[in-house]
Amino acid sequence: xQHALPALAMAxxxxxxxxxxxxxxxxxxxxKKFDASKVKETVFGREGDPKKVSxxxxxxxxxxxxxxxxxxxxKRGQTVKLIAMNKGRLLHEMVLGTPEELKTHxxxxxxxxxxxxxxxxxxxxxxxxxxxIIWQFTKAGEFQFACLVPGxxxxxxxxxxIVK
Numbered sequence: 680x681q682h683a684l685p686a687l688a689m690a691x692x693x694x695x696x697x698x699x700x701x702x703x704x705x706x707x708x709x710x711k712k713f714d715a716s717k718v719k720e721t722v723f724g725r726e727g728d729p730k731k732v733s734x735x736x737x738x739x740x741x742x743x744x745x746x747x748x749x750x751x752x753x754k755r756g757q758t759v760k761l762i763a764m765n766k767g768r769l770l771h772e773m774v775l776g777t778p779e780e781l782k783t784h785x786x787x788x789x790x791x792x793x794x795x796x797x798x799x800x801x802x803x804x805x806x807x808x809x810x811x812i813i814w815q816f817t818k819a820g821e822f823q824f825a826c827l828v829p830g831x832x833x834x835x836x837x838x839x840x841i842v843k
Contacts, residue, residue, distance in 0.1 A: 713813075718799075722777055723822040723840075726799035727758035727815040735760045740804060740826065742767030744834035752841045758815040761824075765804040771826045775800040775814060775840070781825045785832040816842040 718726045736759055739747045753759055763773040774781060802810030816822075819842050826836040 720817070721800070722780075722818065723775055723800075723820075724814055724816040724818065724842075727760075727813040729760075729813050731758040731815070732760045732813060733757055735762060737762045737764060738773065738824070738838065740765045740767060740771040740773070740836075742769050744826070744831055744836040746773075746824065746826075746836065746838040748838070750839040750841065752843060753816045755816060755819045755842050758813065761802075761812040761814065763802050763804050763810045763812070765806050765808055765810075768806045770803065770805055770828060771831065771836070772801060772803045772828055773810065773812060773824050774827050775812065775822065775824050778823050781823055781827065781832070781837070785825070785827045785829075788827045788832075789829050816840070819843060 713726070713728055713730075715728065734753075734757060736751055738751070738761060740763055741747070761773065761775075763771075765771050774784065776784065800812060800814060802812050804810040822840040822842065824838045824840060825832050
């Protein structure tokens with residue numbers, strides 16, 4: 680009985696992580712409807728209203744573990760649509776955040792590689808496909824976008840967002 684509880688806890692964690700798998704087809708579902716009342720402010724901005732997009736930026740992702748362009752400049756307050764195009768053969772993702780948040784999240788992804796995300800600042804992109812993030816950068820500063828698929832962040836798959 681002494682070993683049953685830890686084994687049960689581990690089994691529950693495995694089942695839960697499988698239910699939140701990165702390869703899950705739910706990523707291809709129709710985009711959720713924008714609801715301004717549910718938008719959360721972060722240090723690096725907030726989910727943008729699709730009707731207020733003033734600029735679209737395409738960012739390519741490659742199996743060389745690089746984004747192109749690797750740096751973008753945005754005006755503070757601007758709502759942009761970031762189109763992430765996966766030019767490789769591997770799953771990639773684009774996650775917006777501060778360097779500290781991305782590093783912490785990358786460490787968590789190493790421990791739970793099948794973790795699912797359904798947040799406005801993240802898009803998962805299968806090979807040959809595109810994903811999008813609509814974001815309003817409400818604060819000036821330097822932020823990042825990164826691929827947090829285990830091993831990709833560590834290989835340098837990180838870009839910079841400069842908000843002026």
